Amino acid sequence: EAKAAGRGTYCLFESQMDETARERTVMERELREALAYGRFELHYQPLVDLDKNRIKGVEALVRWRHPERGLISPGVFIPLAEETGLIVPLGDWVLNQACRDAATLPDDISVAVNVSALQLRNRNFAQGVLMALAASGLKATRLELEITESVLLDDTESNLETLHTLRRLGVRISMDDFGTGYSSISYLRRFPFDKIKIDRSFVRDSVGRSDAGAIIRAIVGLGTSLGITTLVEGVETEAQLATVRAEGAQEIQGYLFSPPRPLNEISEMLYLAKTRSAA
Numbered sequence: 612e613a614k615a616a617g618r619g620t621y622c623l624f625e626s627q628m629d630e631t632a633r634e635r636t637v638m639e640r641e642l643r644e645a646l647a648y649g650r651f652e653l654h655y656q657p658l659v660d661l662d663k664n665r666i667k668g669v670e671a672l673v674r675w676r677h678p679e680r681g682l683i684s685p686g687v688f689i690p691l692a693e694e695t696g697l698i699v700p701l702g703d704w705v706l707n708q709a710c711r712d713a714a715t716l717p718d719d720i721s722v723a724v725n726v727s728a729l730q731l732r733n734r735n736f737a738q739g740v741l742m743a744l745a746a747s748g749l750k751a752t753r754l755e756l757e758i759t760e761s762v763l764l765d766d767t768e769s770n771l772e773t774l775h776t777l778r779r780l781g782v783r784i785s786m787d788d789f790g791t792g793y794s795s796i797s798y799l800r801r802f803p804f805d806k807i808k809i810d811r812s813f814v815r816d817s818v819g820r821s822d823a824g825a826i827i828r829a830i831v832g833l834g835t836s837l838g839i840t841t842l843v844e845g846v847e848t849e850a851q852l853a854t855v856r857a858e859g860a861q862e863i864q865g866y867l868f869s870p871p872r873p874l875n876e877i878s879e880m881l882y883l884a885k886t887r888s889a890a
């Protein structure tokens with residue numbers, strides 16, 4: 612009967628595996644369809660300069676408009692897009708759409724685009740960025756590319772070369788989710804970053820806890836001495852904003868100021884901010 616139990620367990624496990632594999636296969640097929648039928652959209656979240664109290668730029672965040680499931684967040688499909696390589700065409704669409712959208716915004720507003728490891732590793736990545744800029748008419752200095760530490764773990768020489776090429780063109784490079792990977796500090800020396808985005812886990816725990824505040828302060832200090840701008844992600848409350856200000860970060864991003872919104876709402880926000888400051 613030990614054998615029977617073993618087989619029963621095996622069957623249960625196998626059917627769960629089947630189920631997961633089936634769901635993956637379905638989602639992969641649907642992702643391909645979504646790309647072909649243009650079912651992705653970009654929302655934009657403001658990046659706010661704390662000193663001038665104004666929006667400096669926006670981050671493009673992709674969503675999937677699923678015919679039955681509604682709007683799906685990137686956390687659900689980006690990992691599968693990365694595993695299947697679909698992130699390369701999807702990322703290319705995001706880059707081009709974000710540049711076109713940004714070209715319709717005031718010219719002192721920049722756009723930040725998330726870039727996956729697989730995209731950066733592609734030999735033609737810098738060329739693709741140039742083409743997106745040329746096609747949209749967006750100036751290179753208005754484009755920021757956000758990469759995470761995971762990008763830097765492999766194939767560093769050619770990644771480094773690509774990043775240097777892009778920077779020579781005027782494109783800026785941000786390190787996203789700083790503090791969640793490892794060896795962060797050595798990467799800051801090795802790679803040409805213009806901005807550090809401090810992961811929101813640090814601000815989440817910062818209020819009333821001097822250690823998290825101290826970490827933000829230390830990263831801001833490091834950034835300042837290296838000539839790198841620091842932004843704190845995920846600011847949701849006034850108390851967190853006060854902490855971030857006290858620790859000296861230059862920029863914030865978070866629900867307190869605005870969640871990601873469709874382009875037309877962002878345009879309106881920027882227009883209202885402009886008329887208000889002109890009045």
Ligand code: C2E
Pocket residue numbers: 656671672673684685686689698702705725726727757787788811844845846847864865866867871
């Ligand atoms: P990320 O690049 O770190 O983007 C910031 C995420 O934090 C966004 O989630 C944003 O909605 C969320 N966020 C912003 N402020 C707050 C806040 O105050 N509180 C909380 N709880 N969350 C906040 P979203 O849009 O779900 O995107 C998740 C991740 O998916 C992104 O993290 C990025 O890693 C990835 N992603 C999104 N769009 C793209 C894309 O076009 N390409 C690639 N490769 N990755 C993308």
Ligand code: MG
Pocket residue numbers: 670725757787
């Ligand atoms: Mg990002």
Ligand code: MG
Pocket residue numbers: 787788808844
């Ligand atoms: Mg981030």
Ligand code: MG
Pocket residue numbers: 788810811844
């Ligand atoms: Mg993040």
